[in-house]
Amino acid sequence: MHNTNSDASDEHRQVLKKLSGHLRNIIEQSIVLNAPDKVITDINKQLATIETIMQPYVTDKRALEYYNPNVRGDLNDIQPYSAVSGHYNALAAPIKFEQQQDKLIGRVKYGRAYEGPPNCVHGAIIAGVYDQLMAIAGMATGKAGPTAYLNIDYHKPTPLFEALEFQAWISLERDNKIIVKGQCLVQGEVVTSSEALFIVKALLNK
Numbered sequence: 723m724h725n726t727n728s729d730a731s732d733e734h735r736q737v738l739k740k741l742s743g744h745l746r747n748i749i750e751q752s753i754v755l756n757a758p759d760k761v762i763t764d765i766n767k768q769l770a771t772i773e774t775i776m777q778p779y780v781t782d783k784r785a786l787e788y789y790n791p792n793v794r795g796d797l798n799d800i801q802p803y804s805a806v807s808g809h810y811n812a813l814a815a816p817i818k819f820e821q822q823q824d825k826l827i828g829r830v831k832y833g834r835a836y837e838g839p840p841n842c843v844h845g846a847i848i849a850g851v852y853d854q855l856m857a858i859a860g861m862a863t864g865k866a867g868p869t870a871y872l873n874i875d876y877h878k879p880t881p882l883f884e885a886l887e888f889q890a891w892i893s894l895e896r897d898n899k900i901i902v903k904g905q906c907l908v909q910g911e912v913v914t915s916s917e918a919l920f921i922v923k924a925l926l927n928k
């Protein structure tokens with residue numbers, strides 16, 4: 723179930739990614755759907771059919787890696803099924819990670835499915851991005867481990883539908899501790915900032 727390698731072809735990855743894209747769009751559409759009962763009943767029937775088609779192929783082994791720290795190219799593929807950043811998990815918004823000098827950047831726009839305060843991103847979603855982004859930033863040390871603490875300052879509301887730039891960088895690495903700092907900018911303005919401590923665990927370094 724938690725495999726660190728996969729022999730899935732590029733084509734297989736593409737079709738799986740496309741599936742998540744459709745599901746992600748359906749989730750977003752469902753939040754603001756205002757259709758007659760008859761239309762929704764028809765949609766429900768078609769979705770039930772899709773569930774039936776998928777069921778025989780649902781196994782306890784994922785098609786792709788659960789975790790692959792040696793990924794080249796797309797940094798989101800370090801954890802392809804991440805609930806926060808996985809391109810193969812429809813629950814995750816289409817955030818894009820990229821390394822820029824000593825900072826790991828996460829660019830994303832959130833829609834209605836991620837709303838907390840009116841027209842703003844839910845604080846728990848923001849916390850999720852920091853946790854994932856900072857964990858991956860910390861991996862640049864060659865080590866990994868769970869989050870011991872994650873502190874967030876919400877300075878200003880984080881708007882929906884606007885380009886957000888999350889940044890994370892290593893602040894301190896000592897023995898089994900990695901402290902990572904982060905911030906999120908909207909049009910150049912810092913709206914949130916954070917700090918997290920990761921404790922390196924042998925189990926996670928396998």
Ligand SMILES: CCCCCCCCCCCCCC(=O)SCCNC(=O)CCNC(=O)[C@H](O)C(C)(C)COP(=O)(O)OP(=O)(O)OC[C@H]1O[C@@H](n2cnc3c(N)ncnc32)[C@H](O)[C@@H]1OP(=O)(O)O
Nearest residue numbers: 724789801853854857866867868869870871919921925926
């Ligand atoms: C198959 C491979 C899998 C790989 C998957 C990776 C994918 C990436 C996924 C990314 C997903 C995103 C990531 C996620 O979502 S990770 C999910 C969220 N995090 C957790 O669930 C972690 C749960 N907690 C624990 O497991 C333990 O409590 C940890 C591991 C954190 C420490 O427990 P442990 O009992 O072992 O260590 P220790 O107690 O000897 O402490 C050691 C040192 O640390 C210091 N300390 C501890 N806590 C704190 C604190 N709060 N503030 C300040 N300091 C703290 C402590 O004082 C000590 O310092 P010192 O005395 O040495 O100086």
